[in-house]
Amino acid sequence: MMDILGGADAAASAGDLIKDVTEETFMAEVVDGSMEVPVVVDFWAPWCGPCKTLGPMLEAAVTKAKGAVKMAKINVDENQRLAAALAQQGLPLQSIPSVVAFYQGRPVDMFQGALPQSEIDAFLQKLAETAGSTADGGLGEALETAEQMLEEGAASDAAQVFAAILGEDDKSAPAYSGLARCHVAMGELDQAEAVLNGAPAEISTAPEIEAAHAQIELARQAENAGPVAELRAAVEADPDNLQARFDLAQALHAAGEAEAAVEELLELFRRDREWNDGAAKAQLFTIFEALKPNDPVVLNGRRKLSSIIFA
Template sequence: MNETANIVDIDEGNAQQLLIDESFNRPVVVDFWAEWCEPCKQLMPMLEKLATEYKGAFLLAKVNADEQQMLAQQLGVKSLPTVMVIKEGQPVDGFSGAQPESAVREVLDKYVPSPQADALLEAEQLLADGDIPSALALYRAAWEESGHAVDMTLSYAAALVTASRFDDAEQVLKEIRLADQDARYEQLVAQIQLGREAAKSPEVAALEAALSAQPDDHGTRVKLAIQLSQTAQYRDALEHLLVVLRADKDFADGEVRKVYLDTLATIGKGDPLAAEYQRKLFSLMY
């Protein structure tokens, strides 16, 4: 296998330099594997991806346990795959068996700052200060930069839930594979369900009932859209407004179009949801 500055293969000739000496400069993550080990084939590509993403914050050292049996014995490897974190010459952490990416990142983040750590701190502060559009823009940028990594997906979805953007949070969570759907994932799914129930005020329920009885009542539909946007259910609100605009572009003397544009402005320029519905409006109008 080819070596890079952050991913190396270990043998007797370089073990001292790369496992011990290098661990005084940065953490060394040692992956013990073998050709016959199927879980190893699942874990190694993930570790390689993380080593690239973390841009040299740690060294990934790969050890073929069949070829380097003495080294594996010296480090107490009893099963494959085994991963160890070596810092300042000593093993400080590790795990055995294939793990979901979220669990691997949890181990790494004890010793290596996440590439998105600073952006997340800023985004969390913006969210706490109530600047939701700016916060979500930072969360999304960090999520994209991470390649939709599991922990970033969960953090971004959690921010969307905090902002009552339940539909968008649900869409983001669809990125997570079944194997990575841990307790935090389940908690967010439950929060989305509870949030949706809590957002259904008596006013919304009454307007939905009235609209169900008279689907062509555009005035009621606009009122419902306004109520939904006030609880950050922007996608549903915009869909209702589009129904009205498709039927009558100038309904209420253009007021519906203004409500639509105001909703986009509230979501925030650059937000994917705003961009999506800006395109839909443009297609409808032109």
């Protein structure tokens, strides 16, 4: 295995790599900070015995990585609202120590309890690989070309390029995702799902694969979306008609108005967080996963959702 951890910026200082993070700095240091470099978040407490063992070992591994990953330390006793909010958003933080790896704004891996140093090193090595730190033999340029083709509407041509990349690297999560999204663009949703189902198990939970699954789910919703004007009128007539508001959000997204859809879902969540088993929050996460992590709709939507949860 290539030693990715030894190939990053050796000049990175411990102060830059390892930081104590609070509710106020979480978005900047973890969510925004992980857009370029993965961030491992250590949830700990002063009274936790295993935390006292794991923390220094994790810090040593991060320092050894020389900038390939960064670390955020969150004292759950001093940041109870933050820990509770993250748990509400799906992170299993019932026990500590819990270590959650964030990349491109969202959690991609985690473990709980103290681990041997060798397993911690392997965890960080895998995370660095997920971030694409290895040489790709030129496939990265081919991926960029295919993505540009897809954005320009040449889905069929892009699909051929993504398929060719998979011929060279059958474990390329971006290529599987890209090929599936090409089929989505061509209205071939069953074929898109078949592509993702054929991805190797070890990459089945990669962020790119999850994003493609989200796009397929949204595309299926779009097939049954109602008329925007009628649904908007229903919401205006009765703002507490939460089903109409949810249907309006789906229709807006189907019409290409993702930001407006997010605003309706945020308003629904603000009015009743638990409506329909938390459907508003689940739909928000589906939209966020389908978009690029640094999309303004995602960044603004996540901030607004956090502010509602913290309120």
